[in-house]
């Protein structure tokens with residue numbers, strides 16, 4: 001199974017250091033890891049650094065996978081080529097860098113992913129005609145169809161309604177288990193981290209402030225210090241942890 005670990009990882013834009021010294025244990029495949037933190041903390045920058053899109057110090061240790069295609073970054077911005085249909089755009093993502101001959105099983109895989117995300121009926125619509133949420137689902141399909149071993153998802157549910165948020169996160173959790181892929185997922189909804197993510201990394205002011213098992217990381221003390229809110233994690237009547245925010249912290 002794949003695993004990824006970050007050692008002293010930092011990132012720069014030009015001369016500006018945006019991120020420094022991110023250090024994790026081994027983040028295993030088969031599960032989701034949440035990357036959380038306030039706006040402008042450095043979460044997207046961390047993903048870009050892991051994906052090789054920005055430079056900086058430190059090392060990324062990847063075991064159980066190799067090659068350029070092993071790591072895939074799904075950006076927050078879901079803009080795309082408005083001339084293509086949904087199906088064409090996912091096919092293009094699948095074939096990028098691997099020649100243009102298309103095998104039946106590859107078409108089958110695209111159909112299966114579009115069906116799992118419940119956007120099969122949009123296949124022949126133009127990207128330019130889609131709503132923001134529909135475009136976000138197409139971006140997820142484009143990311144998955146390459147079968148990455150490590151998938152970096154930048155706020156993948158930010159444009160989705162409640163039903164689709166849960167559908168997508170359930171699907172990603174199942175997919176990670178079935179394929180052994182490691183999924184790092186930047187989230188603002190900490191209830192999603194509590195419900196779906198085994199591990200959580202906290203980034204604030206360009207530094208890693210905490211990391212480990214989600215239940216041990218998302219605590220009232222962390223929420224006060226990093227998010228400046230008074231909040232509690234309580235167990236709901238179905239036995240699941242739930243975050244309740246009482247107030248902004250004084």
Ligand SMILES: Nc1ncnc2c1ncn2[C@@H]1O[C@H](COP(=O)(O)OP(=O)(O)OP(=O)(O)O)[C@@H](O)[C@H]1O
Pocket residue numbers: 013018037038039040041042043044045046
């Ligand atoms: N291309 C760039 N050049 C210079 N600075 C940048 C660039 N992209 C981002 N930054 C800066 O890096 C910092 C971290 O940004 P980043 O997008 O990583 O934050 P984030 O945690 O993903 O935020 P959000 O939750 O608001 O999406 C911010 O101060 C931002 O202004």
